[in-house]
Amino acid sequence: MEVKIEGRQVEIGDELRDRIQKYFDNLDQRFGPLTHGRISVERKAHNNEQRASVKTVVNVAGKTISATKESSTVLAAVNETLDTLTEELLTHAEKSKKSHR
Template sequence: MDIKLEGRQVEIGDELKERINKRMDNLNSRFGPITHARVSIERKSHNNEQRAEVKGVINVPGGTLTATKESGSVVPAVNDMLDALAMEMQTWAEKNKKNHR
């Protein structure tokens, strides 16, 4: 599995990289093969308010799954995005099982 991490106007530290890699490995082992994953973290400011937007894209056989979450700081946005991707992967795996019966 190939994972690409991008940071726009934010530095992605080792702890955050490790958290993302660990969760992606968990998704890969639980729900099926992930061929490629990309996580983009961007810090935005709007009306003097700092926000973090995290977008995750996962390529699986036969499809692409995406999730985008926004929060006041980076870590909660990453966690929310990974939770959303887990739900997407679970739905994809269930549909995939039904089609292969």
């Protein structure tokens, strides 16, 4: 699966990049085949407060699933977004199983 990792106003280090890639690989094994994944990490200032916003988009056969979260740190925002994405994929998988019965 192809995964595109973007950083806006923030540097994505090798450790975070590897962690994200492993997570997407795990999702591909559990819910695959996933055709494409993209994660965008952005740091922004809002009312003199630093915030991190993360958006993920995954293409599954016939559907696009996305999740967006915002937190005070990049790592927390990434973790929350990936957890939400996993929940969305679980919901999609359950709906697919019910429609095939």
